[in-house]
Amino acid sequence: MSKELHVVFGTGPLGRSVMRELLRRGQKVRMVNRSGRMGDLPAGVEVVAVDVYDPTQSRVAADGAAVIYNCVAPAYSGAAWETDLPRMWKNILEAAKETGARLVIGDNLYMYDQAAGPIREDRPMNATTRKGRARAKAVEAMLQAHREGRVRVTFGRGANFFGPYATDQSILGSRVFPALLRGQAVLQIGNIDLPHTLTYIEDFGKALVTLGEHEEAFGKVWHVPNPPTQTRREVLELAARLAGKPLRIRTLGGLALRVVSRFMPVLQEMQEMLYQFERPYVVDSSKFATAFGDLHTPMEEALRRTLEWYRRHPLPSTLKTARESA
CATH class of the missing domain: 3.40.50.720 (NAD(P)-binding Rossmann-like Domain)
Structure with missing residues (x-):
């Protein structure tokens, strides 16, 4: 065929x-x-x-x-x-x-x-x-x-989303995994103790x-299918355990985000989307699972694969991932 x-x-x-x-x-x-x-x-x-x-x-x-x-x-x-x-x-x-x-x-x-x-x-x-x-x-x-x-x-x-090649425009991307692997503080925005799919x-x-x-x-x-929803803190703690590194988190709220975004255009554009990170953000994908099966990868395995990708690509900011797509 x-x-x-x-x-x-x-x-x-x-x-x-x-x-x-x-x-x-x-x-x-x-x-x-x-x-x-x-x-x-x-x-x-x-x-x-x-x-x-x-x-x-x-x-x-x-x-x-x-x-x-x-x-x-x-x-x-x-x-x-x-x-x-x-x-x-x-x-x-x-x-x-x-x-x-x-x-x-x-x-x-x-x-x-x-x-x-x-x-x-x-x-x-x-x-x-x-x-x-x-x-x-x-x-x-x-x-x-x-x-x-x-x-x-x-x-x-x-x-x-997060994972291989999801770097500059991912909330769990180039501002998280490279720093985590170096034992440095990772950057997040909003409230990381709320459920976030x-x-x-x-x-x-x-x-x-x-x-x-x-x-x-x-x-x-x-x-699309997703791993069971956790807080971002829980996800980061799991990633740190898998990486064998201590976890330090630096969070930016609304005011701090406005200040830092003057130097980071992506964060400037994130300001209007901050509501996603300041309240529970839970996505229901049961319709897909019922029709075609639940295809999600367990979070631990997804993070393990993501960490391995970042180990092989230690300078992901040099990769043409976000703009290559257009």
């Missing part, structure tokens, strides 16, 4: 995890990014250079695809999400329409309102933040295209590939 071609737009942490899962399942993979280059590239994987803002280039990159995965990540800013995100998503959608490919979109949870209680897929997309409103608008455009029969689309939504990036990729294999997944939104 011949292999299907799977085209992954974006070679950041999520795109890479999708790639690895596709290879484990024996599929043919084409990766798409701006440069046409990709570090740590497995044998047999094609990488093509594409300006995703160009609809023709996007269409050519998707030629022959059975499934397209939208894992692109514009710059982490409200302005970019209002202007760049819709253009990127529209061109990838049009590529799926022209090729007849199924479209799987890797998504986050920013579009939901801030009501208390577990976050389920039926929660209203009534975000009050700039990035959340932009995300909700882009999502609705994609779902409308599905309803109109122009394309088959499904969404896999993850919480704040985290997504392991490898589970995220596995879930997107699973959605792409099931016709019944399309036209719907799914929360």
